[in-house]
Amino acid sequence: MNVKRYTIYLIEDEAAKSCFGQEVLLYKLFLKGQADVSPQQTIIKKQISYITRLIPVLTIHSRLQEKLGGLNGYEMKDNHIIFCPDSRAELRIYYDHIVLLANGSLEAETMFFEILRQVESCFFAMNFQNHHFGWLSPIKTKKNGVKFG
Template identity: 40%
Template sequence: MRNYRIYLLEEEFATHYFGRESLLYQLFLDHAETTQVEYKTILEQQINFITRPIPNLKINQIISVALKKYKTYEQNKSSHFLKFQLPEGEAKLSISDRNLYLEAKGNLESETIFFELLRKYNPCFLAMDFEQNRYGWLNPIKERKFV
């Protein structure tokens, strides 16, 4: 099972940290793992400063319109579920106010569909799998070149 936390970063931070995603990953990982209340509060404030709230209505609309063509697609409020028979795979995307949570197993196609829809909507999504220590942009942001 693959589990991703997906955050929508403010564009200026996404641009600034392009190529240095490990620093962002460490911030989110520290927040997820710490048990010290004061430290967790500080990390949460930092995360809230560099991320944007998730536009629930818009994301739900984009996903439901794009995936309604699949017979195995289901939506329950702010959760979207997609399953494939051959090759076998499934993914569930849950939307909250500050992040998205994607659970996937089997082939990569179902999770890739969700990633692609989010990437097309906004290039500043950062996905992190804390269990496998993997992270990355759903869409690489081009670095600005100053002349």
């Protein structure tokens, strides 16, 4: 089965507002940050560090336990894992990003995305293999500016 890998960053509110409608530029920055060798690698890493926030690790662990603790097919060992009849997803939480590995139908990965969406409004997810990217919570616009969640 083909495993999808999402890398998820928590973007600073002001940076998210600035990137509204220009998500492809944000994706390209992170894509360049994935490159092993680049003369600009130090600058790119600093740019990524500047626009991202630390992941609220304990809050996410707590919310996952609260929402999924009684679910048949949920395990927490080193990582959080959901097994569904047609899918499997594993969430790995680090201090600066999150990795979601998923295969099968969208059911298991969607459960993780829904919970992350409830924790913070500025998570940006990228699947570099398939060039897919986007906000976990859609950014809503108002007449007088940008509003989140």
